[in-house]
Amino acid sequence: MDSARAQMLAAREHLQQHGWVSRRSEAFHHLPPPPADQWLGTQPQDACQAAPLDGSGWTLQPVGGHPGQGGVDARWLDALDPAQRSALFAGLPVPGDGEDAPFVWAHRALCRQGLRLSVPAAAGRDTAEGTVWLHLHHRSHSPVEAPMLVIDLAAGARCVLVETHERDTGADACQQAVTQNLQAHIHLGTGAQLQHLRIAAPAAQDQLAHHVHAVLDDGAQYSQALVATEAAYHLQRNTxxxxxxxxxxxxxxxxxxxxxxxxxQVYTDMRAPQTTSQVEILTLASGKARVVANAYTRIxxxxxxxxxxxRLSGIPLSGQPRLIMRPHLEILHDQVQAEHGATWGALPEDALFYARQRGLDEVTARALIIQGMAHAVLSRSLEQPEDNGLLSQWLEGGWLVGAIERHLQTMPEVTHG
Structure with a gap:
C-alpha cells in the first residue's frame, strides 16, 4: 500500500475512533452539519465524475485589463500520488482536536486534488504594476469532493484574488447534488497584502463546507469580502x-x-502587538431560512x-426566517480597543418611502436599497486604493444585482418571529 492511500485510510480510522462534530459543539450548535458519511461518500459508477486534472477542479483565469500572472508558481497536484500528495500538504498543520477538526480529517480522507500557488514580490511593488491579479474558479468534478487550495505570498507581495464557486449550467455540467469539503490555507509573509473576493453560489440541493485558514506575519494585510447564497447546508468558516x-x-x-x-463563522486569534481585526456581516433572509453569523475574536x-x-446585522425580508447573530470577544490583555454589536430589523422605512416618492415600485425600491447596503458592507472590507476598483468592476457585471433580485420576495409585510 502506498503512503497516500495509507494516509487516507488513517484519516478515516481517526474519524471512526473520535466521532463526528458533537451536537454539543458551541460553533455548530445552531446549524449542525450533515453526518460524516455524507462527506466521505463513495460515488456510484454512473455518477457524473471527471478526472481530477482534466480541466475540472481549480482553473486560473485572466482578469481583464490588469497585470497578469507573471512570476506566480501554480502547481496542480494529484493527492492520490504519494509524492504529489506530500508536496500538496507540505508545511500545513496536522489536524488537531478543535471543533472543526472532524472536517479536516474528513478532508484528509477524501482529498484527491489540490492547487498550490506561490506569489512572489514583484518589482515596483509599491505601485499598481506591482500587484498580481488572479481569478480562480472551482468546477465540481464529483458528487462528493474535498478540494484543496494553498496560497503563499512572499514578503512584500501584493495580490488581488477573485475566487468563484458557482455551479456550471452547461450541458456537460454535473446535475447531481454536490457535497464539498474545501480546505484553503493562506500564508502572508512580512508586509504582504491580499485582497480576496470570494463568491460561493451553490445549487439549492448542495452541501458545502468551506474552511479558509489564514496566517499573517508582521505588517501583513488580508482583506476578504464574501458573498454567499443558500444551500441545503452551507458553511463558510474563516480562521x-x-x-x-x-x-x-x-x-x-x-x-x-x-x-x-x-x-x-469568523475566528480571529490576535497574538501580537498593534494588530487589527474588523468583521462585518450583513444577512438578508426570507421565507423559512436559517442563518447564523458568528464572529469570535481572541486577544x-x-x-x-x-x-x-x-458588527453583525440581520434583515428579514419576508416570511419568518431565523437569524442568529453572535459577536464574541475574549480579551486577555488590558491595553486594547474593542467593540462589538449585533442588530436585527427591517429595511429602513424612510428609505423605502423616499424611493417610492421617486416613482419606483416597491420591489425595485427594496432592491436598490439592499444593493446599496450590500455595496457599503463589502466596500468597507475590500475596496482599497490599491485594488483599482475591483469591487466596483465586479458589481458592474450584474452578478450581485441578479442574486439580490432572485432572493427578494414580493410579500408586502414582514412577520417578525
Missing amino acids: VQLRGKGAHARHAGLLLAGGQQIDQ APGSTDADVHQ
Missing part, C-alpha cells in the same frame, strides 16, 4: 491568526438566504494596542 506585529485582517460577509441555510496576552471591531 485567522495574526501572529505578526501590525498585522491587519478585514472580513465582510453578505449572506443571501431565501429559505435554506447559511452559517458564516492574547501581550497584544498591546490590539484593535477589534465586530
Whole structure:
C-alpha cells in the first residue's frame, strides 16, 4: 500500500475512533452539519465524475485589463500520488482536536486534488504594476469532493484574488447534488497584502463546507469580502491568526438566504502587538431560512494596542426566517480597543418611502436599497486604493444585482418571529 492511500485510510480510522462534530459543539450548535458519511461518500459508477486534472477542479483565469500572472508558481497536484500528495500538504498543520477538526480529517480522507500557488514580490511593488491579479474558479468534478487550495505570498507581495464557486449550467455540467469539503490555507509573509473576493453560489440541493485558514506575519494585510447564497447546508468558516506585529485582517460577509441555510463563522486569534481585526456581516433572509453569523475574536496576552471591531446585522425580508447573530470577544490583555454589536430589523422605512416618492415600485425600491447596503458592507472590507476598483468592476457585471433580485420576495409585510 502506498503512503497516500495509507494516509487516507488513517484519516478515516481517526474519524471512526473520535466521532463526528458533537451536537454539543458551541460553533455548530445552531446549524449542525450533515453526518460524516455524507462527506466521505463513495460515488456510484454512473455518477457524473471527471478526472481530477482534466480541466475540472481549480482553473486560473485572466482578469481583464490588469497585470497578469507573471512570476506566480501554480502547481496542480494529484493527492492520490504519494509524492504529489506530500508536496500538496507540505508545511500545513496536522489536524488537531478543535471543533472543526472532524472536517479536516474528513478532508484528509477524501482529498484527491489540490492547487498550490506561490506569489512572489514583484518589482515596483509599491505601485499598481506591482500587484498580481488572479481569478480562480472551482468546477465540481464529483458528487462528493474535498478540494484543496494553498496560497503563499512572499514578503512584500501584493495580490488581488477573485475566487468563484458557482455551479456550471452547461450541458456537460454535473446535475447531481454536490457535497464539498474545501480546505484553503493562506500564508502572508512580512508586509504582504491580499485582497480576496470570494463568491460561493451553490445549487439549492448542495452541501458545502468551506474552511479558509489564514496566517499573517508582521505588517501583513488580508482583506476578504464574501458573498454567499443558500444551500441545503452551507458553511463558510474563516480562521485567522495574526501572529505578526501590525498585522491587519478585514472580513465582510453578505449572506443571501431565501429559505435554506447559511452559517458564516469568523475566528480571529490576535497574538501580537498593534494588530487589527474588523468583521462585518450583513444577512438578508426570507421565507423559512436559517442563518447564523458568528464572529469570535481572541486577544492574547501581550497584544498591546490590539484593535477589534465586530458588527453583525440581520434583515428579514419576508416570511419568518431565523437569524442568529453572535459577536464574541475574549480579551486577555488590558491595553486594547474593542467593540462589538449585533442588530436585527427591517429595511429602513424612510428609505423605502423616499424611493417610492421617486416613482419606483416597491420591489425595485427594496432592491436598490439592499444593493446599496450590500455595496457599503463589502466596500468597507475590500475596496482599497490599491485594488483599482475591483469591487466596483465586479458589481458592474450584474452578478450581485441578479442574486439580490432572485432572493427578494414580493410579500408586502414582514412577520417578525
